[in-house]
Amino acid sequence: QKEVEQNSGPLSVPEGAIASLNCTYSDRGSQSFFWYRQYSGKSPELIMSIYSNGDKEDGRFTAQLNKASQYVSLLIRDSQPSDSATYLCAVRRRSGGSYIPTFGRGTSLIVHP
Amino acid sequence: EPEVTQTPSHQVTQMGQEVILRCVPISNHLYFYWYRQILGQKVEFLVSFYNNEISEKSEIFDDQFSVERPDGSNFTLKIRSTKLEDSAMYFCASKTGPDTDTQYFGPGTRLTVL
Numbered sequence: 405q406k407e408v409e410q411n412s413g414p415l416s417v418p419e420g421a422i423a424s425l426n427c428t429y430s431d432r433g434s435q436s437f438f439w440y441r442q443y444s445g446k447s448p449e450l451i452m453s454i455y456s457n458g459d460k461e462d463g464r465f466t467a468q469l470n471k472a473s474q475y476v477s478l479l480i481r482d483s484q485p486s487d488s489a490t491y492l493c494a495v496r497r498r499s500g501g502s503y504i505p506t507f508g509r510g511t512s513l514i515v516h517p
Numbered sequence: 518e519p520e521v522t523q524t525p526s527h528q529v530t531q532m533g534q535e536v537i538l539r540c541v542p543i544s545n546h547l548y549f550y551w552y553r554q555i556l557g558q559k560v561e562f563l564v565s566f567y568n569n570e571i572s573e574k575s576e577i578f579d580d581q582f583s584v585e586r587p588d589g590s591n592f593t594l595k596i597r598s599t600k601l602e603d604s605a606m607y608f609c610a611s612k613t614g615p616d617t618d619t620q621y622f623g624p625g626t627r628l629t630v631l
Contacts, residue, residue, distance in 0.1 A: 436618060438618065440560075447623060448560060448622055450619050450620065453618045492560060502572075504573050504574075506562065507561070508559060
């Protein structure tokens with residue numbers, strides 16, 4: 405069973421549009437939820453973290469969490485070509501007696517001018 | 518702006534050899550992490566380190582792996598006897614303290630095991 409699932413994409417959107425990225429997770433006891441951006445050949449960079457059900461907004465980014473559905477999403481408004489990257493969903497899930505971060509394989513986003 | 522640094526950027530080694538990957542976390546950070554990413558695959562957590570001891574580790578982090586903070590600035594990952602499947606990008610990360618989830622990642626060391 406895959407712990408964190410994402411559609412690999414690519415998701416292609418025109419500049420200025422809203423990009424919607426989705427993630428599901430299997431461990432109902434998972435705690436914190438994160439979205440990272442990773443440019444090709446680079447290291448991940450944290451964009452958003454969310455801990456409770458609902459929406460969290462930061463600039464052009466909105467993270468949405470629904471623990472009942474085990475679903476996390478990231479909306480990017482007014483998408484720019486510079487947003488083109490792979491977006492990684494990560495959750496802290498139980499492993500033994502602790503919680504460890506677990507990543508999805510990422511969704512490739514292409515924003516075309 | 519302070520950043521996490523890693524050396525070397527690329528390490529090539531023969532199967533069975535020991536390698537040490539080095540990281541210099543941001544100076545006032547207290548929590549340190551190692552991750553790996555096999556080419557084309559997901560980022561995988563290896564270990565977290567705080568107060569000179571391992572705080573969390575994944576199933577991947579077996580007896581072949583060890584971490585150390587030998588002085589006040591370096592944080593190292595040692596792989597005792599490398600296997601072909603250890604070939605990956607290894608990322609070090611650090612964060613200031615328990616009240617933040619923002620980890621700052623280094624640029625990575627690409628390990629190639631031949």
